[in-house]
Amino acid sequence: MSSDALSGLQAATDIARPSHYGTLPLDDWIQWSVKDWLVPALRPFFRALQWPIAQLLDGLQSLLLAIPFVVLLVLAVFAAWRAAGRGVAVFTFISLLLLDWIGLWKETMITLAMIVTAVVFCIVVGIPAGIAAARSDRTAAVIRPILDVMQTIPSFVYLVPIVMLFGVGMVPAVIATIIFALPPLVRLTNLGIRQVQGELVEAGRAFGSTPRQILWEIQLPLALRTIMTGVNQTLMLALSMAVIGALIGAGGLGLTVYTGLGRLDVGYAGIGGLGIVLMAIILDRVTQALGDGHKGASTSGGKEG
Amino acid sequence: MQDTPKAASSNTGAQAKRIAVRGVSKVFGANGEAAIGLARQGMSKNDILAKTGAVVAVNDISFSVDAGEIFVVMGLSGSGKSTLVRCLNRLQEPSAGTIEIDGEDIVAAPEERLRALRLEKITMVFQHFALLPHRTVAENVEYGLKMRGLGKAERNAKALKALDSVGLGGWADRYPANLSGGMQQRVGLARALALDPEILLMDEPFSALDPLIRRDMQGELLELQRRYRTTIIFITHDLNEALTLGDHVAVMKDGRFAQVGRPADIVLQPADDYVAAFTRDIDRGRVLPVRSAIRQVASAEALRVLLADGAATIEGARPLHEVFGLVAANRPVVVVDAAGQPEGMVTAADITNVLAGGSQSEGV
Ligand SMILES: Nc1ncnc2c1ncn2[C@@H]1O[C@H](COP(=O)(O)OP(=O)(O)OP(=O)(O)O)[C@@H](O)[C@H]1O
Ligand SMILES: [Mg+2]
Numbered sequence: 001m002s003s004d005a006l007s008g009l010q011a012a013t014d015i016a017r018p019s020h021y022g023t024l025p026l027d028d029w030i031q032w033s034v035k036d037w038l039v040p041a042l043r044p045f046f047r048a049l050q051w052p053i054a055q056l057l058d059g060l061q062s063l064l065l066a067i068p069f070v071v072l073l074v075l076a077v078f079a080a081w082r083a084a085g086r087g088v089a090v091f092t093f094i095s096l097l098l099l100d101w102i103g104l105w106k107e108t109m110i111t112l113a114m115i116v117t118a119v120v121f122c123i124v125v126g127i128p129a130g131i132a133a134a135r136s137d138r139t140a141a142v143i144r145p146i147l148d149v150m151q152t153i154p155s156f157v158y159l160v161p162i163v164m165l166f167g168v169g170m171v172p173a174v175i176a177t178i179i180f181a182l183p184p185l186v187r188l189t190n191l192g193i194r195q196v197q198g199e200l201v202e203a204g205r206a207f208g209s210t211p212r213q214i215l216w217e218i219q220l221p222l223a224l225r226t227i228m229t230g231v232n233q234t235l236m237l238a239l240s241m242a243v244i245g246a247l248i249g250a251g252g253l254g255l256t257v258y259t260g261l262g263r264l265d266v267g268y269a270g271i272g273g274l275g276i277v278l279m280a281i282i283l284d285r286v287t288q289a290l291g292d293g294h295k296g297a298s299t300s301g302g303k304e305g
Numbered sequence: 306m307q308d309t310p311k312a313a314s315s316n317t318g319a320q321a322k323r324i325a326v327r328g329v330s331k332v333f334g335a336n337g338e339a340a341i342g343l344a345r346q347g348m349s350k351n352d353i354l355a356k357t358g359a360v361v362a363v364n365d366i367s368f369s370v371d372a373g374e375i376f377v378v379m380g381l382s383g384s385g386k387s388t389l390v391r392c393l394n395r396l397q398e399p400s401a402g403t404i405e406i407d408g409e410d411i412v413a414a415p416e417e418r419l420r421a422l423r424l425e426k427i428t429m430v431f432q433h434f435a436l437l438p439h440r441t442v443a444e445n446v447e448y449g450l451k452m453r454g455l456g457k458a459e460r461n462a463k464a465l466k467a468l469d470s471v472g473l474g475g476w477a478d479r480y481p482a483n484l485s486g487g488m489q490q491r492v493g494l495a496r497a498l499a500l501d502p503e504i505l506l507m508d509e510p511f512s513a514l515d516p517l518i519r520r521d522m523q524g525e526l527l528e529l530q531r532r533y534r535t536t537i538i539f540i541t542h543d544l545n546e547a548l549t550l551g552d553h554v555a556v557m558k559d560g561r562f563a564q565v566g567r568p569a570d571i572v573l574q575p576a577d578d579y580v581a582a583f584t585r586d587i588d589r590g591r592v593l594p595v596r597s598a599i600r601q602v603a604s605a606e607a608l609r610v611l612l613a614d615g616a617a618t619i620e621g622a623r624p625l626h627e628v629f630g631l632v633a634a635n636r637p638v639v640v641v642d643a644a645g646q647p648e649g650m651v652t653a654a655d656i657t658n659v660l661a662g663g664s665q666s667e668g669v
Contacts, residue, residue: 202396203435207449207496208424217448221439 039164046165053117054171061113069100080282084289088282095278104253104275111242111252111279114170118177118238123231126182130189130230131215140190147183155180155244163248173245177238184233192226193219228291235287239280253279322369322405323504323536324376324393329366329402330560331388334359337400350559362388364560365402370553373534375526377547379583380557386540387432389557390506393538394427395419406504424453428500432508432540434493436481442468442492443477449500460499467499468492470525472518486513494522501533508540523550544583548572548592556580569597589660590626595619595640598628598659599649608647611639621648625656632656 014020064072073096081089099108133140159176166172196219204214220227242254253275260269332340340359343352350361362385370376378386391397393404395411404411406427411419428449436445443464450460468474471491481489490513497505511519527550529535541547547554548568555565556579564576572592575581599621603611612618617631618639628651631638637650 197435199431199433199435200437202391203429203431203437203448206394206396206423206429206431207500208420208452210420213452218437222437 034161035164039161043165049175050166050171053121053174056120057113057117057170057174060116061110064109064113065106069105073097076282080286083286088285088289091285092282095282099275099278102271102274104256104271107252107256107272108275108279109252111239111254111276114174114177114242114245114250114252115235115238115279115283118174118181118241119231119235121174121178122182122185122234122238125178126185126230126234127189127227130186130227131193131220133186133190134193134219135211135215143186143190147186150179151183155241159244159248168249170250172248173241173250176248177241177245180241180244181234181237184237185227185230188230188233189223189227192223192230195226196222225291228287232284232287232291235283236280239276239283242276323372323374323407324370324538325403325405326369326393327367327403327405329363329389329392329399329404330361331363331385331392331397332359332361332400341401344560361560363392363399366560366562367402368553368555368562368565370536370538372536373530374552375530375537375539375550377539377541377551377554378557379541379544379547379554381542384557385560386542386557387508390429390508390538390540393506394423394429396429424449426502427504427506428497428502429506430493430497430508430510432512434481434489436489436492436496438481441478441480442473442484445481445492446496446499448496453500463499464495467495470498471495471522487515487518490514491518491522498529503536505535505537507537509542510539511541511546519546526550544571544587545592548587556583569593573597585662588626589662590629591624593625593659594622595625595628595651596621596648598625598651598655599640600652600655600658601650603650605647608639608650611637611650612647616650618645618647625659628656 018024067075073093076096077089077093080092099105129143133143155176158179162172162176166175193215200218200222201214204218209217242250242252243257244254246252246254246258253272256272256275257269258272260266260272330341330344334340334357336357336359340353340357340361343356344350344361344364348356350364353359353361364385366389368376378389380386388397392399393406395404395414399412402412406422411422414422437448440448443461446464446467447460450463455463465474465477468477471494473488473491473495476484476488476492481492484492490510494510497507511522514522523546526537526539530537539547539550541550548571551568553565554568554571556563556571556576558579564571564580566574569592571580572584572587572589575584616637616639618641619628619631621640621642628638632651632653635652637652639647640649640651642648
């Protein structure tokens with residue numbers, strides 16, 4: 001009885017619902033504007049963008065795969081030791097041996113090439129963008145919402161237009177990774193520069209420096225540690241895109257996980273995941289240590305009155 | 306220390322002023338216009354802050370400084386000294402007023418011209434040192450020279466010389482964090498001195514120094530000013546220091562000058578209770594010239610008799626404490642001018658009188 005009354009009420013009030021009069025074809029509009037307008041209009045631009053990424057990626061990948069395992073192992077362990085000390089070096093040694101032993105060496109190198117390419121382009125775009133944002137509040141106001149969108153939009157959403165623009169393969173996966181991993185670097189570059197003590201910048205001005213000189217002599221050196229934190233964050237985010245990249249044709253460890261998932265093969269997915277985790281730990285420790293190498297400069301900057 | 310050339314420099318009114326500041330105000334915060342209007346009507350800094358939310362840091366200040374003069378600004382914390390001095394090289398934009406340096410209006414000057422001025426003519430010592438933590442001491446001192454485009458070897462040589470002059474010759478390759486506060490402050494001094502500036506803005510440059518080094522540095526500064534005729538704007542909150550160094554001293558309160566004058570004027574004729582409160586603790590023996598103790602009108606004849614009698618003489622511009630050793634009971638000391646001509650005499654009683662706070666006007 002009461003349910004009758006309720007459905008009667010619902011029917012009566014349904015005329016107030018927009019859906020009573022039909023469905024707004026917003027999805028069609030987006031589809032139309034992206035597919036028929038945005039994609040054709042931007043295709044030349046994005047094709048041009050694709051070229052340098054493809055070059056770097058291919059170059060790195062062939063290089064990493066061409067170097068003998070033992071040589072790379074020695075180089076990696078040495079680099080980890082110099083940058084981050086003995087503990088990380090030992091960890092790197094064991095991890096790389098393990099990765100080869102479980103048969104994922106090639107996949108690891110492919111993923112590494114992809115990650116490094118993405119991070120290089122993030123640095124090339126992100127640090128200048130961060131500097132621009134730090135130097136002008138207006139630029140910062142424009143950049144901030146773009147970064148917000150990049151960070152909140154689920155990556156699956158922009159996979160579709162990326163595939164439309166670039167097709168499938170490694171390069172589109174790298175582009176998706178760049179979009180996903182870029183924001184923290186821009187934000188932290190901006191923050192690092194803005195955090196430099198006002199009086200130090202004033203000192204630069206008082207001694208006749210140009211804004212460019214102030215940037216190079218004072219702001220960037222003092223922001224370096226924060227910027228390195230940004231690079232570290234970007235690297236970690238890029239790694240976390242390895243599996244999603246596999247959805248649109250990336251190879252490497254991400255593909256291992258994705259294939260394992262498709263076959264419901266927990267073991268195969270598991271070793272792919274392990275590879276990603278080991279790589280993440282090594283890269284994280286090494287880049288963090290690189291950032292801390294500049295600790296002396298930055299912390300005493302905070303201390304000084 | 307206070308000698309006659311100083312008097313001469315400010316009497317030659319015809320000569321162009323090195324720095325001329327007219328009606329300069331600086332307001333922080335929104336509502337700047339309204340705040341300046343209220344300040345003109347005489348409303349106090351605190352009332353304006355309560356009413357408009359704007360801080361009137363510098364309020365309608367005018368003064369001028371001759372070439373080669375030390376102009377000291379003193380006042381309590383927050384009275385606007387740093388803001389005023391930052392307006393002079395336009396690290397801060399004045400909200401109102403004009404500032405001329407050698408006749409050139411720098412408030413209207415474009416950024417490019419300002420940069421040239423800061424590079425060549427006017428430099429600054431910062432209250433909180435503002436040393437670059439990622440640079441060595443020597444590199445910090447070289448900074449301005451590097452901006453001038455000097456080569457590495459040349460600027461290093463100048464930097465080492467400047468470091469020597471502040472007693473930090475051996476510290477060139479350390480980082481600022483390895484130095485004590487007082488040492489860092491001297492690095493800041495050396496950084497400015499290395500540039501041989503025509504105009505030196507010094508924001509509490511000696512505040513972190515111990516008394517001995519402070520005295521050395523004060524001497525050094527007077528020497529520098531005498532030798533190169535550097536024009537110095539010197540900020541301090543120590544009235545003793547202000548009176549020892551200044552050719553003119555301005556006492557600042559809530560963004561305004563409560564009094565501007567020669568050191569002896571400030572001590573002997575404080576303009577209001579605020580200034581008088583400062584002068585209570587000062588070391589009069591160091592600040593006042595012997596001349597200010599002359600009480601009795603003595604005829605030229607009487608002075609000649611005293612001299613013939615073997616009375617000690619002292620130059621009128623010397624600080625008062627130097628006469629202590631000369632004056633004996635009942636034996637006046639003859640005060641002479643720079644040329645050695647007698648101008649009066651002082652007795653032990655006269656000196657006690659001035660030291661105790663009696664002013665010249667009471668006695669005469
Ligand atoms: N950047 C700023 N923004 C807002 N208010 C400021 C700023 N700088 C200074 N003020 C205000 O201006 C006033 C004068 O400050 P200023 O630093 O000039 O004082 P000061 O005389 O140098 O003091 P101290 O002896 O402590 O150095 C203070 O009330 C301060 O709050
Ligand atoms: Mg100050």
